[in-house]
Structure formats: C-alpha cells, structure tokens
Amino acid sequence: MTRTVEWQVGLVLVEEDGTTRARAVLDTGTTTYTGHGVARCNPQDVDVPEIGDELAASRAMKDLATQLMRVANRELESIGAGPEGGVPYGWPEAAT
Template sequence: MTGTGRRTKTWNAEISIVESGSEVQAEARLRGKEGGQIVGQGTARCNPTDENVPAIGDELATARALSDLSHQLLNRAAHDIEVHTSRPVERLQA
C-alpha cells in the first residue's frame, strides 16, 4: 500500500448457485495469488405465499454469499493488522 511503484494484483471470484425446490444456495469463492481462498455462503427461500421467481432467489442468495465473504475478508484483515502491529483493531468497518 506504500511506495512509489505500482503493481496490479488479480483476485478471482466465482459464484456457484444451486436451486432445490423453493430454496437457493449460493457460494462465493474468492481466490488470491497465494493459492488461498475464502468461501462465503448465502441462502434464499421462497415464501410459500409468493410467486416462485428463481432469478430473485439467485440474486438474494448471491448477495448474502458476497456479504458473508466480505465480512470474512474484513475479519481476516483486522486479524492481520493486529498480528502486524501487536495492537487491537478498534474501528474497522464494512
């Protein structure tokens, strides 16, 4: 994050969506260069009184999976900061 040089890094995200009846499950997988990955999970269920529109379930489940992934990434960053500085992180927000 510091220095005068500029370099580009690429992280790849992949979303998998599985529909089963009125339930949709999404998995958001983020892969970095070091080979590590973080996986977020999200689920959406159609209310029995609502019309079943699969595209909406896909969107909700995916949004929830990405939100889960985002929170995990923030927690990992906070942990890494604490390890690096030997001080607790007090104000790291999404």
C-alpha cells in the same frame, strides 16, 4: 510503487424446492475463501428464481466480504496498525 494483482471470484447458484443456495469462492492466488448464502421462497409468494439468485448471491458475497474484513483486521492488529481503542475497521460482524 505500482502493484497489480488479480483475484478470481466464482459464484455457484443451486435452486431446489424453493431454496436457492449460493457459494462464492475467492482465489487470491495464495489463499481461497468461501462465502455461503441462502434464500428461501415464501410459499405464499410468486416464485421468481432471479430474486432468489440475487438474494442468495448477495448473502454469499457479504459472507465472503466479512471474512476478508476479519483477516484484514487481524493483520492490521498484528502489525500494530489497528485503530485506537481496539475497535476494528469495517462493520460490526467483522469484529470477531
């Protein structure tokens, strides 16, 4: 069986007063998930906006990925397909 789906991801970055906030939105066509990330510039550091963008964006996408892993773990568990011992797939923060 071949299956192709396309999920759309949007990323919004806003910088204000040395703080960059990111919002990553995933639209699966049936569900929308939103991840958030923040980066703050240390007052002693040189302000390089691109670095704040990269940090905040990566944190928002990691938040989004953790949410997806949690959903997948719950769905696997609901059909009895989870790993033995009840330890979820993925990384530790996706366990809850």
